Each structure stands twice: as structure tokens, then as C-alpha cells.
Amino acid sequence: MSSFPFQIPWILMTVMSPLVGALLLSMVPGEHKMAHRAVAGLFTGISLVLSLVMAALFNSEATGYQLTTLAEDVAWIPEIGARFTLAVDGISLWLIVLTTFLSMVATVVATSTIQDKVKEFHVGMLVMQAGMLGAFTATDVMLYFLFWEVMLIPMFLLIGLWGGVNRVQAALKFVLYTMVGSAFLMAAILYVRTVGGAASFALADMITAGQSLGFVEQVLVFGGMAIAFLIKVPLFPLHTWSPDAYSEAPAPATALLSGVMAKVGVYGLIRFAMPMSPDAVIFLAPYIAVLAVVGIVYGALVAFNQTEMRRVLAYSSLSHLGFVVLGLMALTPEALTGAVFQCVAHGLATGGLFLVVGLLEARRDTRTMADFGGIARQVPLLTTVFILLSFASAAVPGLVGFVGEFLILTGTAGSWALNFGPITTLGDVGFGPDTHALLFTAAAAIGVIVGAVYVLVMVQRIFFGPVNEKGAPVADLHWSESSVLLPLVLVCVALGFFPQGLITRITPAVESTLQSIALGSNEYRGDVNAGAERAFEQARFAREREAGSWAIVEELGGGHADDHADDHDGEAHGDDEEAAGEEGGH
């Protein structure tokens, strides 16, 4: 950057360009729909380009926050210690790019699906984008909260004003859920700031303060934040707003709502809730993981039963985001990396599917699958796009969805955090998978099966079988639609084979988050996990150390574990353990 006379505030520009666009667009007079769309597309495009520049400038070696310039760290409300600070790290980087990319696709597709109040629609979309981008970049908790609200208000309006028959009920449900969540979130933030004695709202201060709280207080703080964030995700059983909202909102807004806004919740968990209350996370992890796997299977089962396309996708999202939450709770670098990656994958695949479904709905003015059937012959390109996105969402290897789910499941199977009691290795071997972790993995793997069922049923009902003569022939993708949907599909395929470019940038940030959780946990591990078998920890941690991955090794390897050196009978399998410890490192 030294070649420039001044530092370019890339983050600020990325976040603000949709907002500038919204302002300008609201000033464009008249009823020139195409002009409105062009302005919206232009500023969304600028934001996309800027975010790609950011990704190019991102240093994949560094672990901490990056790219913050003077203009992105200024006093905001000094009276309460809130600063306007924007920064990027490996966790947020790709979520930002996902936001700008999916917004671009959605904005272009909206040309085909939104013919009403075009200007207002795009203003709402642009403000929402700015809110989401701000939420992904704010490192001041109060600023995050501001953006959180900025992103929600346009959503109410988009559902309430452009929605279908049940829009009022859907919007109300959305408002209620969100307001309840926001209240809890605000309460938790204020608790950490005041009782926890944080020096400011800056994330680092808040984390220090949160970690200094006692166990019960941490559980309260975590609970408050988790409710807000998990409603947004959504996690079973906090999800019932989502099928209504997803099916009532205009399709491009739904794509962002499910594709990106849900990830603001996931992001909040990783960024704020988990590091601020490590003891609570470690304690609650298996319980939340239960909800996650229930959601995975439940969502997939219920999706099978839906007659409306968007409701299928809504429940499928519930299922896929269950994987994400499971990945978070596994607390291993593989699973957490997978969770972040899965956020991107789900955004691309399901976001894309919502857009294509929106196109189908607009073409036949119906939402139910039964009104389609056999149209593959009429719309070969649309069919191909739809099937590829469906397979991506069903985690077929070679497509983007597999990478996230594979990393999550790998990390879950190797997790030490999911046992309700002391770690018990399978077959009492002393190393290898923990029994409870494996059960969680198995339950999630059932989701892999049932996840295929509803996807294939949907594909068949819409595209295969004899041609449904009731509706008019459906037009294939228009060039403007393919101009954004084909790149989307291409990205889904490319990331299935070459995901490492993303992963290398995610992992360091994820590992430093895990380190913060591990090092910040006070007494908890000492008390409850004391019985964890030493041999297991040694074998596993030796592997971790050799892989050079995780600083928790030092912390725990020399810590409590020694107190329980002879807790269990390590004689019988002694040789095997050594063999595993050594072999495992390669």
C-alpha cells in the first residue's frame, strides 16, 4: 500500500457504496424502471468490485484483522465508548464477497421478477446490503448492533410491501422473532459492557470482559446472544418464522435473507458470543449440537412434505444451517473452517435456488410444484442450472456444498467438545473418535441421506415426467438471467474442486478464535472435564501439535491433564496408543 500517497479505505467504500446508491436512487425521479435498476446494479457492482479488491489485498498469512485504515477507525459516540471501526479477517472476508456477489446476482434477476415499485424495492435491497456488509465488518459491538438493525428494517418492508397473500402475518412473525432476539442481544451486550466492566465497546475489550465473568453469568450472556443469533440462522426450534418469511418475501430478497442474512447470525456466534463466553460455549456445546442435528434431520424430513417450492428450500436451509451450527459447536479447526465455508456454500447454492425458483414463479405465476412438471424439455438451460444448484446444496462432491459438509463432519467426528460427560473413546481404545462426537456425526450423516430425498423429489416434480399442460409454456433463461446465474453455477463447481483458496484464508482466523476460546476458558475444563482421559488428549494433541495447528495443545497438555495421569487403566492398550500417537502425526 506504500505506493499510494494515502491509504484507500477499501472496507468503508465497500460498505458504503450500496448506501450511496440507495441515496442517489431515491433521488432519481420518475418511473424509469430501467434507470432505477441500472443505478441499483451499478452501485451493487461497485461494491462487488471493491470487495474483490479487498480479497485480492488480503494477506492469507496473517491471523488478525486486516485492511483497517485511518478512516475506518474513528471516534463515534465517545460518551459511551463506541467507535466506528471496520476490519476484515478470514472469517468475514468471504462472507463479504458472498454478500456483494449474491446481491449482484439478485439485483439482476430482480429485473425479471420485480415489476412493481421498482425504485423502492431496490432502495430497500441496497440499504439491506449495506447493513449486512457493515455487520460483517464492524469490530465495535455497538456498531455491529447498529448495522444489525439497519439490515433488518428494509427486510420488514420488503416482506410487508412486496409479499404475497400472507405477507402481513409473515412480516409480523419476522418482526416479533427479530425484536425478541434484538432485545436479548442488547441486554447481553450491555451486561458485558457494564457488569463485565469492558473498557469500551471494542470487540477486544468486550471479549476480555466477557471472559472475566463467572460461569453462570457467561451462560446468561451467551444465552442472550445465542437466542438473537440462532433465530437469524435459524436453529431448530427457533425457525418457524423462516418458511413464512422466505415464501412471502420477493424472491431476490429471500435469496439475500437466506443466503446472507442467516450468516450474520452464524457470524455473530463465532465473532461475539463464542469468544466472549468460552466457559458457556464449552458447557453448552453438546446441547446446542443436539438442536443442530435435530434441525438437520427434521428440516430435511419436513422439506420432503412441502408442496410449495420455496417452503422446500426454507426447510432445506434449516437442515443445512444445522450443519453449520454443529460445526461451530464441535470447536475444532476443521469443523469451524467448514462452518464458515458452508455459510458461503449455502449462500451460493440455496441463494441461487431461491432466485431460480423466483423466476419459475414469475413465469407461471404460481408457487406450487404441482403446477409444473415435465418442463425440462422447454427450459433445458434453466433445468441444468437448477439441477446443478440442487446437487450443490445436497452436498454432492465436486460441488461447493460437499466441501463445507465434509469439513464439518470430519471436525465433528474428531471433536472433544461434544461429549456430555468425560471423553470416552470408541471401544475404550484411548484414541480415535469420541463416542458422543461419533453419534452426532452419525445423526448428521442421516441428514446427508434425507437431504437427497426432497431435492430429487422437487427436481422430478418440477422438471420431469409428462408435460403439465395446464400452464403456458415456460421460457428458458433470458440472456440477462444467464449472465449472472451461469457465473454463479461456475463458482459452485470451481469451489467444489478448488476450495483451498478460501480455506487457507479462513483457517488462521478460525484457529485464533478457537485459541481465544480455549485460553479464555477459566475453571470449567478443570472441573467437569477433569475425567477426560489423558491418553486420548495426548494422542490427539500430539497430532495437533505436529500439524502445528492449535495452541490449545500447550495450554491443556501441561495443565489439568497431569492431575489425572492414572485415572484409567492405560495398560491394556498402551502399545496401540503409542503406535497411534506416532502414526497419527504423518
Added chain:
Amino acid sequence: MQTGLLGLIALFPLLGALVNGLTGGRLPKPLVGGIATMSMVASFLVSIAATWIFVSTGTDDGHGHMAYTPLAWEGWTWMAAGSLNLSFSFAFDALTAVMTLVITGVGLLIHVFSIGYMHEDEGFGRYFAYLNLFVFAMLCLVLGDSLPVLFLGWEGVGVASYLLIGFWYQENANADAAKKAFIVNRIGDAALLLGMFILYSLTGGLEFAHINAWLGSLSGADVVSEGATTGLGWVLTLAAVLIFIGCTGKSAQLPLFTWLPDAMAGPTPVSALIHAATMVTAGVYLIARMSGLFALAPYASLLVAVVGTATALFAATIAATQNDIKKVLAYSTVSQLGFMFAAVGSGAFFAGVFHLMTHAFFKALLFLGSGAVIHGLEGEQDIRKMGALRKSMPLTAATFLVGCLAIAGVPPLSGFFSKDEILWFVLSNSSVTGLVGGWVNWLLWASLLVTAALTAFYMFRLYFVVFEGESRVDAKVLAHVHKEPLSMALPLVVLAGLAVVGGFAGVPHLLGGPLPMWWLDLHGWLHGTVGHGEALFANQFGGYGLAWLSLGAALASAAVGILLARAWYSGPSEAPAAFAAKLGKLYTGSLNKWYVDEIYDATIGRAYRLKALVLHRLVDEFAIDLAGVGGTAWGVRFLGTVVRQFQNGDVQRYAVMTVLGLGVIVYLLV
């Protein structure tokens, strides 16, 4: 040894798929077929080159075997996070060589056949794009050097199979069959994934070389003597069983076999390539690949052998009564796959792979022959409307007869050698004797013997009913039965040749083998890959007497089957009907495939649909919405009132803060 050739093997079919897929069938048909076929030619030639290089690394290991150095291709880092470091790489050893040559060789022939078979179809371009995509995925499956790369191919072939079974998607039945195949396979895939994760947590790696080295460092005797039901042995058994469940899905074994007969909804060359010669044998390949694991998990191996034998017998009883020419062949495939699993479950990994290879030749031949018949009769598949076709399609009849002789195990055709090898290893497998008792060996052996007799019977029933006797073909169709075009005749002849001589690659010791050329000593060749696992089974050698007995029994059972079929079906005969009547329920049961589909649908399928419905109604709409959040207007209003009580001020504050915040942003911007 590093070589980029391995990447090329898979690259050519991928390119073919891309060209034909992206042009969306707008190219002229000869060009489409040419591109697809040339990609297979290129892939086949590169496979031969790779095999040649691999063989040239051979040195004598001093124990009577040649030691070869596997070839490797380092692709790129696929996924690396935490302690996972996975690259997308290929490896090439003797087992891969056999598989690759079969896939590209037989695949090439079937591409050629398809040009003639599909020439009138409007989806010609789409067809070849899918077919090439399948070959690409299948090559990833056998070339992958780690479980996840294998899994990519494993699911990839599933996707290609889905697309090809449902190729004529306008018929709901075809789309249903495609969907069923994919979902049933997914059940197995989930188990396979789970087995993979156990191995990863245990060994810290997913590469076959890593896992096998790790397992090799354990002393087999220790694991087994500690008891296969406790400790590490138990974990290994669990992993092996999970992997085997994955195999039952892909390779259509009990209880997950039901998708394969339905898969016949696809074009017949697809059935030949995917659902007979290559994809369905992936499970056998995987177990041979994981031979080190199965050798340390004797109970899992026993399960493999029992399930394989049971499937072989079960499917053969169904095949004996079917009237759809492709259904007979489909159940026959399930049955023959059972033979292969019986072999690998008995530690005879070589015999399993040997039978895989010979089966690829004769079953592809039989399927293509049935394709020629169906093509000639304009889509007729019911054998009751065929007969005497030898007169109008002599070449097809002759090659079909060769296939029947081979699968029935008539010496010296290929099926004779491989099937005899399996029977002998099942009988002499001392691992089973040690775990349960010698009677299990005899039971498995006898079941396979009965299966062999049934196989000979139903195959020759098929031959006689279709090609001999009186013609029952519709007169209108018979008037213009078209002969096979060259593109269809050529693959038939080549495959018939392979079905005749393929067995000489594995002539057993008993008959003076192996023949003195490296490429005619399959067992010795595979030694480097599966030898370690085979050694752990320590097959007891019961002496030549027992071996001759097994051989003689196999020949006798083939003869019984063939002669019975000849007596009943070579001309008009009342005997079959009378016998069927005597069998009563047994006959109708077999005819109706023992009602397995119906049972599954009435139990699992019904439970699934019911659960999905009940869950949705009960949990979402009632419990959460009504009791919890208020999905109804009443609920919303009620909750709104409640929440409003203590949230009134908050909402205002949010609004104020939001406006304030926006102001600040605007201020900062200006």
C-alpha cells in the same frame, strides 16, 4: 513414481463431457459420437501407457513375486484445515491398472455400440455428455489415492447414473427409478462417510497408503486375539462394517439391491457399462482396496461373505422366473456381484477382482446383446414375445451364446476360472472356520454352488427362449427386424473374444497355472496390493482332493443348469408350467421378486412419509407456532400483547438509535 499421465486418463472423458455438454447437442451427431469415442480412445491408450510404465518398475522381490512401484500424480491441495491435509491426487497400482483398463476398454466398446444404438434419439448429445461424465467419475473413483477422492468418484458415478437412468425423463417411471437409485445409494454413502471419519480420527489420515501403513503397523494377531469385539478390534470392525454398508448400496447387495433392477429404465448400453461392468463393481474394488482393514476385522469379513452369498442365491432365484430380458440380466448382475463379495469376504481379494474383470466382459456382452435384440425388435423387452431370433440376428445369437457359456462357467471360458476360484477360496477360508466353524464354509460353498446351477439355468432359459424355438415375435415387427450395424456388431465380437480368453489371466495352480507371462498372472500381479491382506486370512490348503471336488461340483452344477434349461425351453414344453404350479407360492414369490419393494414401501417408505407429515403438522404448526410463537393470528396477537408489555420502550430506542446511526454515517461520509 510421479507421472502426469494419471491425470490425463481422467481428463479426456471430462473434456468430452464438457464439449458435448456445453454445446448442448447442437453439434452434428457423427461429431458428438466421434468426440465422445475419441476421448475414450485417448483415455484407453494413456491407461495402457501408464500400465506399461508401471510394469517396467517391476523387480523380483525374492519371494517369487514381482514388486512394482505405484505411480502417483500429485494434483492440488483440495482441503487442508486443522490437522486435515487432503490433496486431490491419483495413485496407480496393479489393482487400479486392472480397473482402469476395464473401465476405459469396455467403456470404449460401449461408446462405439451407443453410436449405433442411440442414433435416432434426440438427446444424442446429452447422452454422450452424461456417458463421458460417468467415465470421468468412475476413473476418479479407482485412481483416487485417498478415501475422499474415491468418494468424489463414488458419488459422481451415482449422479451420472441418476442422469442416465432418468435419461428419458418424460416417463415418470424412469424418473422414479433414477431417484430411487440415488437415494438408496445415499444410504450406503452416509455409512461410508461415517466409516471414513472413524478411520480418520483413528489414523490421522485419509490416504489409502497412510491407512494401510497404519493398519500394517498393528499386529493382526494382537487385534484379533484381544477379541474382535472389544477395544481396537471392535472399532476396526465397526469401520469395516460401515464401509461395507456403503458397498451394499453401490454394488446392489442385500438389503440395498432394489434400485438396480429398476435402473434398467435407462438406455441398454448404460445398463451394460454402469449397471453391469463398472459402477456396481465399485464396492468390490473398495473392499479389495481396504484389504488391510478387512483382514483385521474378521467378523466384518464374515459379514461380507455371508451377505454376498445370500445376495447371490436370492437374486438368482428371482432371475430364474423374470420375463423381461433386462430384468433377468439385472438380477443376474446382483447375483454375480454377490459372488464377488463372497470372494473378498473370504479373503480372496484376488478372486473377487478376477471375477470382477471376467464379469465385466461377459455381462457387458450379454447386456449389449440384449440391447441389439431390443433395438432390432423396436423396443420389445418381453422374452415371451421373442423366439427364434437366431435366424434373423445370427451374430447377436452367437455372441450371446458365448456370454451364456462364460457366465455359466463352462471351461475354458472366462467365467469358469474366476467362479471356480471363488468357490475354492470360500471352501478353504480358515478365518471363518476359526470364528464360527467349518460348517459355515460348507454352507456358503453349497449356496454358491446352487447359485451357479441356477445361473446356468436362467441364462440358458434366456438364450433358448429368445434365440431358439418358435418365433413369437409380432408379425409386423418381424417383417423389418434390423440387423446389427457395424458399430454394434464390432463391440459384440470383441467382448465375445474377451469373454472366451479372459480367464487365462488367472489359471489356478490346480490346472497348472499361472501361465508364464506377467499379464497372464493376475494373482501375482495383484499381490503387491492385496497380498498383505490375503496373508492375514491364512487360507488353509485342504489338499488337491478338496480342490478337485470343488471344481467337479462346479462343472456338474453348470451342466445340470444348462441341460435343464435345454430340456424345458429349447422347444415347446409343458414341464416348466407344471413345475411352476407345483412350486405354488414359491413360484409367484420369485416372479414378484419376493415382494421386497412392496415390503420396503409399506414399512420404511410409509414410515418416512408419515413421519414427515406428522412432524410438520405436530412440531412446526402446532407445538412451536401455536404453543410457542403463535403462527396463527391469535398466537401473534397474544404474543404481541405479551411482548409489548415489557418491550415498549425498547422499540422506540431502536428506532432512535437507528436514525442516529444513519445520521452518523452520513456525517462521516460528508
